[in-house]
Amino acid sequence: MAISAQLVKELREKTGAGMMDCKKALVESDGDTTKAIEWLRKKGITSAEKKSGRVAAEGIIGSYIHTGGRVGVLVEVNCETDFVARRDEFQALVKNVAMQIAACPNVEYVKVDDIPQEIVQKEKDIEMGRDDLGKKPENIKEKIVQGRIDKRLKELSLMDQPYIRDQSITVEELVKQCIGQLGENIQVRRFTRYVLGEGIEKEESNFAEEVAAQMGS
DSSP states (O other): OOOOHHHHHHHHHHHOOOHHHHHHHHHHTTTOHHHHHHHHHHTTHHHHHHHTTSOOOEEEEEEEEOTTSSEEEEEEEEESOHHHHTSHHHHHHHHHHHHHHHHOTTOOBSSGGGSOHHHHHHHHHHHHTOGGGTTSOHHHHHHHHHHHHHHHHHHHBGGGSEETTEEEEEHHHHHHHHHHHHOSOOEEEEEEEEETTTTOOOOOOOHHHHHHHHHHO
């Protein structure tokens, strides 16, 4: 069913959850506000939004090395207290986030807001120049381009990725569930992904050319 902007606004005012979370909750609940509130609570989203402004300076740096040792990840995840940082649930979250990063080679940033403006502009320039937009009116072209850019930026964002162990939620929702469970603000701060041999220029010999050269000499 179609969900009105007014209904989303009302749910947001009642719960403090983000607009996209509210809209998803209403879609999942067929527009029933009471059920939508329950859905948000089960996901830990309402409590997560209330804690999002609190300082998270503790936490751990986690790591994950994929089988065979060809891909490695370091990730820093912050919470509010050292007590929560030592909790098994928090450490499991950090490990799962690190595994997610290892499984997503195209992800370069924690969230869309972290993507530099020059990258956003570059993506826009690429999309505006595509042949399939040539004959469309300018206002329609802008909407199509914006939709494509939004999709592309989410592909670069860790928090917008479907969680590899449960495709029905995103990494952001996974973190919010942990916030609801542990009662502290939790933030994925930064990560680094290593791929064996990345950036090294490898010598590639062309066997056929070598044979031809030897036959000609």
